Amino acid sequence: MSESFERLGLSKATLGALRRVRFTQPTPIQSQAIPPALSGKDIIGCAATGTGKTAAYVLPLVERFHSKSGTLGLVLAPTRELIQQIAEPVQVFAEARGLTHAVVIGGEDMGAQVEALKAQPTFVLATPGRLVDLLENGMVDFSKLEALVLDEADRMLDMGFFPQLERIFEALPRRRQTLLFSATLGPDVTEFARERLYRPVRVEVTRSGTPAERAEQRLYIVKAEEKSSLLLTLLAEDSTTALVFTKTKERADKVMRILQRAGHKSAVLHADRTQNQRRQAMEGFRKGTYRCLVATDIAARGLDVEDVGQVINYDLPHSPEDYVHRIGRTARAQASGVASTFAIPKDKEVVAQIERVMRGQIPRVPVPREDPVFQEAWAQFLASQKNPGPAQQESEAPKREQRRPEGRHARTHRKR
Template sequence: MSDSFDKLGLSRETLGALRQARFTRPTPIQEQAIPPALAGKDVIGCAATGTGKTAAYVLPLVERFAGRKGTLGLVLAPTRELVLQIAEPVRFFAEPRGLTHAVVIGGEDMGAQVKALKERPTFVLATPGRLVDLLENEAAAFPHLEALVLDEADRMLDMGFLPQLERIFTALPRRKQTLLFSATLGPEVSRFARQRLYKPVRVEVTRSGTPAERAEQRLYFVRAEEKTPLLLTLLARDDKTTLVFTRAKERVEKVHKALQKAGYRAALLHADRTQNQRRQAMDGFRDGTYRVLVATDIAARGLDVEDVGHVINYDLPHAPEDYVHRIGRTARAAASGVASTFAMTREGQVVTRIEGIMRAEIPRLSVPREDPVFKEQWELFLAAQRNPGPPQKDHGQAKRSADHAPGRHARTHKKRDS
């Protein structure tokens, strides 16, 4: 691996910006993807979440478009949050070179976006759905586009965006550079790439489906009613920032209420949250206002947090590939963390498929049913079953023990330098 960016063909201006951003050495995906991208070649990049892939396409495109006018680059991403996240490095590296950008996402004023596109920004950063709306209204056009980036292509296809992507391709010049990045390269992504990319350079810094190596994985086989007691037990054992994944928005609400009742500062993310609520939850999770964030896979897409210490899969994901996305969030940059997964016995086949994708077995741990927190929560559950009304248990004792549990409340922590 190269120990500096100097050997990648980048300009003096970009190298200076990298030093200013405190990027000391390229990540594997940057080292391998930047040279072919600079040369104008199509690239397929497979890398786990948090490995620096945004800079792997932003830097070469900034180099190629510096000093030129018109809309030359289009970046597509599956969620509003990810588009906004991409905008940050684009702004940092592109604006000093005189390059502009526009953000085109749902949930924001379309009129303002139409106005921004009329200014012919160098880069358009968009979600597929909103961009198609603008294309249908003849409010967007890309006659001189030279590069298309598909970020998290697997997620866009999983979310059903194939028709929108096909529509977008019909509006773009046939001759263009296409850069496709994905955490996994399943059959659907591979088929799409074969149809849409021309002699791509394939850059796979981790085997497709390989989780971040620094994540310590744990698997607990539980009964459904044991999930919440186990969740609260794991939270009481440390003070790590924790991201909890559930399958559906109703489950998000249920788990969030249980956490609040236990005294934890927790936020939630699901599809029905407003854009303002989503931003408030994510900002609070990043700055330590909330120790725990409960989310569905789609709602958490694009969430960029440097030091998630613990990812807990309260429910197994719908698609085995999503497991890789989830646990990748606990080993970004130089961080390491824990990924705990709850599975019921009948879900053994799902676990087998996940392990098949990763080519490794997830270590099994016993459910800590003798832990005081687990026993307390289990007693509360049994009391609720016996009495549909409020349990008659002495909550004063539960609250006192909760107050002494480590990491119970929000903590203040410094962000790592990126």
């Protein structure tokens, strides 16, 4: 274990959790944010998704809450996808200390969320719209809350969530720690922070990342329902190992089942896997027992494999920086490989963000719809639609949470 995390003041229990997920060295945002956050100070952090900022606030809050009860931490983020992404490291690090969490997002069963909140989870991870719905119905108790995290604050303001944030602030204790993270610190975010944070420590890190030079990149524009057929087609082109990335744990499990049914020996890595299951999957992939390893970004942290033949982005990553990290796994040491990315038409803006970070365009490649493997897989998919069953291929991830209407309210609520 690197001494770097130890110097940040984290406990042996948290250092052990870091070891288990192979976090060996803190990122710049973690090094700068964790010590003041541990001491209870407010923070303004300028950092994009993919820089390690989730662990930068989760780790110190877990340390502060581990011996306490009640709902102590609230994390707000603009989209359900981001909340689901945040939930993985929260689960990894909080559960190791006996802490719990609940996810509160639109598009999911509100009744189940109400029941989860009744259990007083340590952390509530929420999108503003759904949380306000629950607040209006008296379903949330924040009387013991000690810390509020605003993740991607600039996006929340851009998306018109200011009225919902005002309502949420009214329901929180005035004396609390507030950690605000934003990819940009424009006038709106700066004014918002000035009115609601108390003597904050300012932390800034720059976006970074250039693509691995030896990775041959390919971008396929596909329909959502074609992804599995394309995946099987690419795997049929050669016999090299493949690391397949998905957005969520659920998607990873589904893709692994598709691969196994097609005869590809596969394993899966995500936050719901036990340490023994993780070890077996990684060792099996390194030794060739498994040809394919399906993983989420957080689970693949620390995965040290030198000769991955293909990296396949079944889903686009949550951030451009994650794309750079993913494709770098197929060009380590002296190896070279292929990095294939599946994008559906509505992913256009995400692709543009990735290309801006890389300062170059990803080569577009035609989808091989005439390939016999593709046609056979596609025919099986069509048949499964007529007779739905366990072999049915999944479609694209859940739809984004509906944006709330924008509104303007006077910014009168102060923290202290």
